[in-house]
Amino acid sequence: MKIVTWNINSIRLRIVLLEQLLMTHNPDIVLLQETKVINDLFPADALHEIGYRHLYYQGQKSYNGVAIISKLPIDASFSIKLYNDDKRHVxxxxxxxxxxxxYIPAGGDIPDINENPKFRHKLEYVQLIQEWFKANRNQESKIILAGDLNIAPLEHDVWSSKQLSKVVSHTGVERAALINLQNSLGLIDSARYFIPAHEKFYTWWSYRNIDWQKSNRGRRLDHIWVSKNLQSRLIAIEAVVDARNWQLPSDHVPYIVQITDETISV
Structure with missing residues (x-):
């Protein structure tokens, strides 16, 4: 089974790129962030036509929005509201x-909770995720937690940890919050399960970089974590780096995890 997470940065603007991903990599389940479309305008018919008939999404106009599209039947679906009415979870x-x-809030530009309400929102949102799971799930649950978590937690998740230490997404307080979330829930970081922590690995390159490949100033903002009872089912991971060169690309690239699953069939 292939599971993909991708901040698509507008599903209607990049529906052709999504179709390219689906046709090329044939994932079973795709998790999208920043769909930026209200539910009534979500392009469900286009996805149905290429075999993804099981959909669940929560959207809003121009901002945020999350979706799960699947070849496999969805047995149940729900969304939790944390902090406010923004559509950030399915x-x-x-x-x-x-x-x-x-889709964890980006947090604005100033890494100070007193000067920047967006940064406070981000940190509180991470804490609220932790509280929800602690109250509602246990170690027996088979959990996959994924998405654009908007934090690069490890030194080699960014091109220069020293230079980005005071830049939102890699500040000490954010990194500690995300690592604490992962550890407190007992989840495995699939990327670092396969790729040693001392190796660079990115899923995002800024639009501001004219030649993003040459500068390679990336960050690992997109994550798929699995509960420990799924560890033995992990097979492989991949960042679809060439997607950053697609026409009118997102600044994020799809991140894929392969797991075994004998209980599910199409």
Whole structure:
């Protein structure tokens, strides 16, 4: 089974790129962030036509928005509201898996909770995720938590940890918050399960970089975590780096995890 997370940065603007991803990599489940479309205008018919008939999404106009599209039947779906009414979470049950798709707030530009309400919002949102899981799930749950978590937690998740230490997405307080979330929930970081922490690995390159490949000033903002009872089912991971060169690309690239699952069939 292939599970993908991708901040698509407007599904209607980039529906052709989504179709390219689906046709080329043939994932079973795709988690999208920043769909930027109200539910009534979500392009469900286009996805149905290429075999993704099971959809769950929560959107709003021009901002945020999350979706899960699947070849596999969705047994249950729900969304939790944290902090405010922004559409930042959807979850589904597929077979024995409970899959959560999050879009954590970016946090603005100033890494100070007193000067920047967006930064406070971001940190409080991470804490609220932790509180929700602690109150509602246990170690027996087979959880996949994924999405654009908007934090690069490790030194080599960014091109220069020293230069970005005071830049939102890699500040000490954000990094500690995300690592604490992962550890407190007992989840495995799929990327670093396969790629050693001392190796660079990115999923995002800024639009501001004219030649993003040459400068390679990336960050790892997109994550897929799995509960420890799924560890033995991890097979491989991949960042679809060439997607950053697609026509009118997102600044994020799709991140794929492959797991075994004998309980699910199309």
């Amino acid at each position: 979850a589904v049950k597929i077979g024995d898996l409970e899959i959560h798709n999050f």
